Amino acid sequence: MNPLLKKLLEPRQTEYLLVNHNFIIQETSAELHHYADTPVDAIPGADARISFPELIGIENILMSIIMGRLPSFELKGIARFADPNRPLYFDMLAIEHEGEQEDVPSKLLILIEDATEKMVMKQSLIQRANEANLLVSALAASKDYIDKVISSMGDALLVTTTLGTIKTVNQSAKSLFGYSEAELIGHPLSIIVVEEKLLYQARHRYILSHQELLRELQVICTTKAGEEIWVEFSCSAIQTELQELYDFIYIGRDITERKQQEIEIRRSLAKEQELRQVKSRFFSMLAHEFGNPLSTVLFATKILQDYGDEITHAEKKEYLQHVKSASKHMAQLLDDMRLLSS
CATH class of the missing domain: 3.30.450.20 (PAS domain)
Known part of the structure; x- marks a missing residue:
């Protein structure tokens, strides 16, 4: 060559x-x-x-x-x-x-x-690119699935930063509070939660000591229309990409109707308790009012029965008058009872 x-x-x-x-x-x-x-x-x-x-x-x-x-x-x-x-x-x-x-x-x-080294490297790059594409596709599918789950939730979902700034809301939250997504994202949680201090304390307690967040916390919220509603929140925390920084998830359920029923039940129980007390006082008074004339009748009847031959006619007439007066008093009490019960 x-x-x-x-x-x-x-x-x-x-x-x-x-x-x-x-x-x-x-x-x-x-x-x-x-x-x-x-x-x-x-x-x-x-x-x-x-x-x-x-x-x-x-x-x-x-x-x-x-x-x-x-x-x-x-x-x-x-x-x-x-x-x-x-x-x-x-x-x-x-x-x-x-x-x-x-x-x-x-x-x-x-x-x-x-060309072995070049081809092996090329195949490795292609494989990694395919794996990356599969991972991206899987992540996209997973995100789409999670978004669908969040959107279909019946309960309101709110995700906030550590300071309480709203980051994410679902459709149920928008429907419950009457705000659009743009009106909630980037705004403080206090825009809808009247007692936001309770939720702040829950977040602060978790950050300091990692204690369990509050469950079934009932707070008053306000809608965009200014209506006050009761919402029961469950709170949890998730670690962000930055260490020691957390996002907080609030899942809320409208319990206004239940709360109103509880208030009505408490009112009914209070009225029932008051009625019991009134009845108790009434019957105590009634027993006292009936006791005096009844004692008079029994005492006069006993005297007339045991000593009728020994007392004078005038005394008999006096005892009979006591019986008559006591009987009229009891008859009047009975009429008053009928009147009150009618």
Whole structure:
């Protein structure tokens, strides 16, 4: 081979084979057999297409190069997998090799350059890119799923910063408080929560001691229309990308109707308790009012029964008058009771 060509090939660690117009190998480099499909056939005198089957089907192109009609032809990323754990890739470049003498026909010089490192790196980059795309797709699908879950929640969802600035709301929160998303995002939680101090204390307590946040915390909120409603919140915290900084999640449920029912029940119980006390006082008074005339009747009747023969007529008349007066008093009390119960 031309010494100058050898000198140019050495730094690139490129192997070569020289073939004639019948594709018979004329000359090879020392390590060419490493790239051959059948290493034992990569020798002078053998058909190059046996050891390099990549040449089959492109003979017309190669002949055009030998005849000077084409400058070159290149095949990239040819693979050999003799050892599954050590793949081999190479690029093949075919060019014309003119004879040193004018009467010597041109031959075909096929240069082979190891591309294993480049191909492995390329495949690794492609694999990582595919994995990244899959991860992005999975994250997008996960975010879409979470967004759908949040949007379909029946309870109001509010996410705030540590300082109580609203970051996220769902559809139920917008419907409950009557605000649009733009009217809530970036505004303090106090825009809707009258007793925001209770929620602030819960956040502050968690930040200082990591104690459990408040559950079923009932607070009064105001809607955009100015209506006061009762909302029961459950609070939790999530770590942000910055250490020691948390976002706080509030899940609230409208309990205004339940709260009103509780108030009515308490009022009813208070009235019932008051009525019991009134009845108790009334019956105590009634027992006292009936007790005196009844005692008078019993006492006079006892005297008349036991001592009727010993007392005078005037005394009998007096005792009978006591009985009559006491009886009238009790009759009057009975009339008053009928009147009160009617």
